[in-house]
């Protein structure tokens with residue numbers, strides 16, 4: 593398949609997907625300077641917001657770099673799990689509410705009839721926030737992908753911050769996901785393999801990886817101040833990504 597054919601399509605077949613995703617985390621020739629980032633991010637702590645509206649007992653925060661309209665707002669959907677954001681849009685009375693039997697039942701029922709194309713998904717998020725250019729340790733590395741960024745955040749977790757096992761998209765997907773962390777010794781990322789959850793090893797701090805977010809995965813921090821680079825890209829970025837493999 594030629595690059596121009598890739599550009600003309602709006603989703604990636606399974607075969608094409610695995611021509612890029614050579615492993616769970618495929619390293620890219622893109623590395624963020626962690627010391628520079630850690631210095632810089634200290635200036636922007638006030639812009640971190642709680643990740644979504646549930647499980648606030650766990651320290652999970654996000655700072656939006658690419659969101660819906662480029663404006664910094666409280667309760668930014670870019671800083672929510674989008675399944676939860678869409679659910680709360682439909683059932684606003686459950687926002688910030690504990691899990692009751694009815695809440696759980698409506699949550700389960702919601703997913704039975706869900707189509708990923710009919711809800712707010714990564715493709716809706718295309719506008720850089722002012723924080724993107726200010727955070728030069730990130731934006732200067734990502735500049736070759738500037739025109740292709742979809743929903744992008746810096747995640748910040750403290751001890752026990754985690755994402756339970758999930759997938760982010762399905763075949764044929766309409767976006768790619770990059771991931772990286774400042775502190776691979778302070779967190780674990782596991783992918784499902786043969787029914788078990790297997791931790792990734794040899795993750796390099798600051799390195800950006802093409803992340804196979806179709807394979808079930810989970811993550812957990814066991815240190816404070818663990819940052820993650822949470823970056824979605826449109827499919828037109830594929831020729832650039834190929835150069836970075």
Ligand SMILES: [Fe+2]
Pocket residue numbers: 758759760805809
């Ligand atoms: Fe994920």
